[in-house]
Amino acid sequence: MPAINFKKFEQDLKKKQETSFAPVYLIHGEEFLYKKMMGSLLEVMLPDYLKNPNYQSVAGINNNIADLISTLNTFSMLSELKVLAFCDSRIFYSKQDEGIILQKAKEAFDGDDIKKAALQLLNLMALLDIKLDDLKGEKRKKILNQGHGGADDPWIDDVVKYCISSNLSVPSGTDHMQFLQDSIKKGFPEKNHLIITTDHVDKRRGLYKTIKELGVVVDCTVPAGGRMEARKIQNSVLHDTLTAVLDKSRKKINPNGYSALCKMVGFDLRTFNNSLEKLVNYVGSREMITVEDVEYVLKRTKKDPLYEFTDAITDRNRDMALFYLASLLDGGEINHPLQLVTAITNQIRKLLLVKGFVESRYRSAWQPGCPYNHFQKITIPAVIEYDKEFLKEQKKIDEMLLKKGSKTSEKSASDLMVARTPKNSFPVYKMFQKSDRFKKRELFKAFESLGEADEMMKSTGMEHKLILERLVLQICSREQEIV
Known part of the structure; x- marks a missing residue:
């Protein structure tokens, strides 16, 4: 079946009455949106899923795929619904995406999420078939693509040290994508379901085509850039996020405040959402959020x-x-x-x-x-x-x-x-x-x-x-x- 836009998917979930679900869901695109869509789907499948023993979240490292499939092929007790989420997967990345992966690792490191940076770097090493020792000191300059920059950046040393001290290893060179594709084709027990989330897909791959044929693909991508059509979609997504936060807290924001918020944050959904939450907390019992509130709170949180x-x-x-x-x-x-x-x-x-x-x-x-x-x-x-x-x-x-x-x-x-x-x-x-x-x-x-x-x-x-x-x-x- 065709890929579903995240807005339509969310609308369909709200109307959903039946208890039948696809065996596999692939939710991809903007991280903030795909996490939100996964949460909405899980609430329908397994209400209060975080406390439900039939829900399991698995880090999206390729080495976890074998155990993931083994668990999915195990029948659940009492024939209840069982859901496994393969979160933040890197399964669609290839050697050609070296620059993207390296940049995402650096962004995670700069954001003080060294664990996420380590997982990105380990995934890159698996694709390039190299070991942790190969990224120490001068060695990596010969390995990492200098055209992408950052190969001589000391942050990589810090991430490598973290991997060693945390006993993290480079995923094996097994063809995980083919294994996952074959497993989906074979199918899982009737009430067992798989959710895969990722920020990147390759629509040419057999895995993507198999999921699209046998399951549901939810597209959470938002066009980047400043072209009129892209900005129109970005503004729509920002407005939806704004409405969701303010309606829940019974707050309002004046036009100048909203304009200042968009200008200071830009199209960064996670930061935009978090900034709104902070503004709601800052104004307290006051209903209206003003431009002065935005300038004061966001000036502080730009650091x-x-x-x-x-x-x-x-x-x-x-x-x-x-x-x-x-x-x-x-x-x-x-x-x-x-x-x-x-x-x-x-x-x-x-x-x-x-x-x-x-x-x-x-x-x-x-x-x-x-x-x-x-x-x-x-x-x-x-x-x-x-x-x-x-x-x-x-x-x-x-x-x-x-x-x-x-x-x-x-x-x-x-x-x-x-x-x-x-x-x-x-x-x-x-x-x-x-x-x-x-x-x-x-x-x-x-x-x-x-x-x-x-x-x-x-x-x-x-x-x-x-x-x-x-x-x-x-x-x-x-x-x-x-x-």
Whole structure:
């Protein structure tokens, strides 16, 4: 059957009365839209699906396909409906899409979603038939297409380290697409259904044609660019998103406010939706959202909201930290609350590294309250020498451990430098200022609190928001304020 536009699909779902469903659904296009369509479909198939044991979400890594098919071919107990979702699949990508995959990996990394960046990069490595070691240092310049840029970017090193430390491996070279296509042709038990979501399809592939013939294809693509027809469709989608959020919260936005929102956000549905949610929270009981509200809230959120949260933490600004915490948890910018614990840990570690410099023989180079030009002329040269000495000592330690047959630390020594990029010294200057707001023992206490929060989130049933609020209060409060 022909592919269905997402708007028509949503309308049909609202009218759907029967309990018969296609064996397989392929929902592709804009990430925000395909996730919304999948949620709408699941609500019809399995109401309250997140709590239903007959629903299972599987990460869209090709290596998961064999287990996915095995589960689909298992009859469900009591002959109930069973649904498996193969989410954010990369099954349609090929070697020719190297530039697209590399760009998506970098976008995920820049958005502080290193897990998603790692999955994209591993998928690319599978397509190119290379290993993690092939992407270390100079090797990758010979492998990755320089025409797409980014092959010599240090972010790839960080993602490779994450893959190694997380025991992630490159998917096998099996023809997963053919296997999935053959499995769909054979069919699944009558009440077992598969949903595949992806941002990219190749309509020439046999897998796409098979799903189109035997199942349902939902097209969530929105034309890009500034041509009149594309802008008309984009504006329609934005307006639908606006209506859905405002009707639910019983709010309105004046024309100037809506115009400013579109101008500041552009066609980025996830950001547009999250910005609306933040505006709804910001205006409180007031019904109308104004252009002033939009300019105030979005001026603040044009920065990375996760950065603003950690910035407030290291400024010991308790109220703003709690505000950004609520915004992050409500807005969907993070995949899991543990990501916030990791982000705070990284910042506290940086503050402690600065403390190490301030307590070293170079301490006279830093003067609390000094202007930035003084920091550039006096402090940064001393920091560079301090880091050089540290790297030299670390090298000696590694050599000694190797002689004894012991393993060296997997953590790069450069991660423990005070200034990894001294030419860009302003962030280092800000970190020195923030470090002065903490005593060394308070930073150690912060590490203890972070460890406790991590353990509580993994092993107790306490609400994550309450754990994080408690953590914020513990770190931002000064010693005399802690009861």
